[in-house]
Amino acid sequence: MTIGAFYLLERDHLVLATALGAIATATRPVGLALVIGLLARELERQGVFSLPRVDRTRVVQLTPSAAQPPNRGDRPPLIRFDGAKLRARSALPLLSVAGLVSYIVYLAAEFGEPFAFVTAERAPGWELKAGPHTWFKVEFFDRLIHFPHKGMWYTAGLVVQAVLAVGVLSLTRRVGRRFGWGYAVYVVVVLAIPLIGSKDFQGIGRYCLAAFPAFAVMGEWLACRRRLATGVLLVSALALGLLCSGFARGAYVS
Template identity: 40%
Template sequence: MPEHTAAAATHTSAPSTLDLLGESDVDRTFWRPGTPYAPPVDESVDIMRGGPVVQTAERASAPTVATPRAPTARVLGAFVLVAAVLAAVVTAADGGRQNPDPTLRAPSWLDGWYQYDAGWYRHIVESGYSYTPGQQSSIAFFPVYPMGVRALRAVVDDTQTAGTLLALLAGAGAVLLFARWAWTRLPRRSAVAAVGVLLLYPYAMFLYGAMYADSLFLLCAIGSFVLLERRWYLAAGLVGALATAGRPVGVAVVVGLVVRTIELIAQDRAAGDGPVGPRDLVQAVRGVRPRHLGVLASVLGIAGWCVYLWLAFGNPVAFVAVESAPGWDQGAGPRTWLKIAYAGTLVKGPRDIAILLTIQAVVCLCAVLLLRRVWQRFGWGYLAYAAVVLAIPILGTKDFMGTGRYALVAFPALAAAGDFLATRRRRWVLVAVLCASAALLLVLTWLFGRSVEVS
């Protein structure tokens, strides 16, 4: 991203009309990308090149108000409330479904969460991996989630129950960790809004019990960055390895951790004298020490998966090859990149499928447009992660199907969306967007429970 000049002034927020999670507004200021937020200490404004306005070393030495901890109990309460509502919706939707799966042994009110990829994960848990070249095969699904389900099944004695429970617990953990991360990087109102955006994201049903791997991946991705912010490089890399062995987009975690590590080195060298620009990042590479290399352990996840595929099936990247199998038809090439199939659906229909695909395309567009704000608020490392985690599904799908779910794990973009909405002059915009998002979440959850492929 090219360097540019950015200028900003401090703003004082009016009393909040939105009392999400019971939190009030605080004064807003600008700070170095990627560093914890602190309320303003004076009225001066700096003009710096290469990034947003930051505190100077002189201002940084002045006393600041400590950022309070995230309201964990309230965030968890909000998660439980949304989970209960969506459980009721998906149960009601599944009740009208024809020909339910007779092999399911879990309570019937869990059946609505058992759709599409859940069958593949169940097969992996109970029968292991298989691969037939040219056909849809289970090796398309990375191992961390099904292995976690297998471990939990030893406790609850049912694959479906274990899969739903693991997805739900991981979703709760991801939301709590996201709130903690956002609380140290955004003003109070923006952090509250960011949590609201995540909880009510139209495709957030995958955080609340759907037997998919997304919630566990999100938990591992956020966890790796939280550990990195504490300078626990090896721990961040090991948790990142769970992410890279959990989803194909896990490579974004490796990229993000590496860039963020270099950015932290650059920030330590700058000592508050200015924002980190591209030149600073390049120069900071010289400051890399052996302890920093711990983040490279994140590569072990996908590397181990490739080694397994090589030894078991003779193809270390079989998970890429299988995407082009008939029925999935997600092979790489211009037709996929240019979304020829999506254009055909828009022209010829079916119209309901075109609508579902277009919603996901719009979500991706919004996420991409938020990338600049991700950089301004959180820095280069989080920009790198968000950009890669969005680029892989956007370029890799022929018609945007699945991108709404994949965008769920672009957590810096969701945080940037909350910050953007919270700083609008018209306070009703935030409420309106969250209400619209919640309504869409309810509709899509209902459709998901009726076995409609929503993402």
């Protein structure tokens, strides 16, 4: 649904993109990243906000013949805002939040707890409470310091997920140069939401799947490196098989 919403936006079907975005935000609170991403991309498409330095790099990459030697004193600004291009329809993607709002209303009417998804995170075993202890991943680093006495395989899994998150975020600049800063904003926000709420990176790996622009640029990079791409596919297939087997046997896979 997320990819579909962006696709419809690129095809200039703003109403349909907003409607599909609303359905997506109703599925998970992290869907707020989609609202921000759609809005950022629409403002970029309309020329309301732009990053001239990034945009110039994109033009050079897509059409190398357009490259010109930079003139001293002609350095473009980092951010440019053109209020004259701002239109009421540009804010339409904000209505995608209707999906999340409807879910909150449902929780309030059915269970008397509009933010049950936040309350559930404080349950015994999870104990995810907002604050510096969670934000700065104190428990994660405590596990590393006392490794392997606090669970070798569990801690190893946390490290893998932390590396994945850092790896995806490191592709943000490439995403911005290849597809536009609106997609880069989406990647950052879609990972920032779970990263802020996680105390030890547990579960971050699955949230990385939502950062599809990062996988697109990685796939493009691998396309020119056949042997490496084959190795990545084989390792991914092996990891998928092992994780599926572990899940079927009752192992905790998240």
